[in-house]
Amino acid sequence: MLIRCTAKVLKTLSIPATSLADAPPSDQDWYANLLWFTGRKCVLLTHAGTLFSIFVPDVSVVDLRPFGRFVVPVVEAAMGSEGLPVDALGALDPDSEAVAKTASRSVLGCMNDLAIQCEYRIEDAGGLDRLDIDQLNRELRRTILGPLGNTYPIEAAGAFREWNSSGPEAGR
Numbered sequence: 001m002l003i004r005c006t007a008k009v010l011k012t013l014s015i016p017a018t019s020l021a022d023a024p025p026s027d028q029d030w031y032a033n034l035l036w037f038t039g040r041k042c043v044l045l046t047h048a049g050t051l052f053s054i055f056v057p058d059v060s061v062v063d064l065r066p067f068g069r070f071v072v073p074v075v076e077a078a079m080g081s082e083g084l085p086v087d088a089l090g091a092l093d094p095d096s097e098a099v100a101k102t103a104s105r106s107v108l109g110c111m112n113d114l115a116i117q118c119e120y121r122i123e124d125a126g127g128l129d130r131l132d133i134d135q136l137n138r139e140l141r142r143t144i145l146g147p148l149g150n151t152y153p154i155e156a157a158g159a160f161r162e163w164n165s166s167g168p169e170a171g172r
């Protein structure tokens with residue numbers, strides 16, 4: 001499992017550049033960004049191949065270490081909440097995670113759009129404490145994002161395993 005982190009995440013986790021994985025970008029990568037809402041740290045995770053996203057509010061640095069042990073249960077819970085197999089987007093092993101720098105402007109652009117959506121929803125709810133996090137996550141996964149065309153991230157996630165095994169020509 002490769003987790004591509006923004007500079008904010010890398011700095012927060014104190015991960016030195018020398019320990020970052022040097023791997024080519026893949027549709028199986030996960031991206032992580034650190035967001036601040038109402039003075040609290042939040043994490044936005046997005047799967048590169050499907051743009052399936054997970055918003056996790058109110059995290060501390062201690063919660064994030066080691067990062068694989070934070071990400072894997074969050075992804076498993078999100079997949080389960082959507083009725084998808086936990087490994088539908090690739091194998092999840094908290095002990096074999098690697099961290100790398102981000103590699104796709106397209107994924108980062110989508111994450112920026114989703115972060116703005118999160119900000120508006122938090123504002124509309126009257127703050128992070130009053131926000132229905134499960135509902136927000138359902139909405140994020142049902143938001144059309146440019147790179148997917150007319151496909152919702154939840155639909156892309158459901159078809160990802162089949163698409164990934166048969167190649168990009170068959171799935172897009």
